[in-house]
Amino acid sequence: MASILVVDDEMGIRELLNEILTDEGHTVYSAESAIQARTIREQMRPDLVLLDIWMPDTDGITLLKEWSNTGQLTMPVVMMSGHATIDTAVEATRIGALNFLEKPIALQKLLKTVSKALESSPKYVEPEQERAVHSSSSAITAPKQAAVETAHMPAEGEHISGIAKTYYDLPLREARDLFEKAYFEHQMQIMGGSMTKISEYTGLERTHLYRKLKALGIDTSRNKGEG
Secondary structure: OOEEEEEOOOHHHHHHHHHHHHHOOOEEEEEOOHHHHHHHHHHOOOOEEEEEOOOOOOOHHHHHHHHHHOOOOOOOEEEEEOOOOHHHHHHHHHHOOOEEEEOOOOHHHHHHHHHHHHOOOHHHHOHHHHHHHHHHHHHHHHHHHHHHHHHHOOOOOOOOOHHHHHHHOOOHHHHHHHHHHHHHHHHHHHOOOOHHHHHHHHOOOHHHHHHHHHHOOOOOHHHOOOO
16 A cells, blocks of 8 residues: 655644544554654655645645755645645645645545555556666566475465455455554553553554553553553
């Protein structure tokens, strides 16, 4: 799936978009300021950026101009705001923004806009070229790949484990929820239930982590007193 950078100074917006987009299978990176967004952009090119217009240090329009002037605007950018004027939206589009989302952001509008924006992302407009690259290297990697597949093929009469088969037989979202529940229960066990350690290890903010565990039906009541 896609890598999406969410830039917004409001923690609630970042966490909400993180949760929604992660549930859709995307990898989400969050930045609370233009400074953090610059750092992330220097380290990688996300497939899509959701960029808030009004931020305290550097506003989204200024950051968009900066990326455009430095040649870093190589990914689709969707602007977000609850107070933007038509002139602001037009200016953002002129600079290079692909679309505009008005806050509060409706779920279906978000998903539709993200899906449409990803169609114009470089990662998604060159599938034929990507397949050509894989095909050209297949002759070199085929023997090694065959060895790997042979090593992992179950022996005759051997069956796929029950839990794996359960995952395979379910729709993607249900299978992912089952895996995530097992994953977080395992982390809670090996880390002694420390939400701080789990938060640091998984890279999830504590608020989002608690929300995720609650959604998965994992009891966190014994950890409420942790500092």
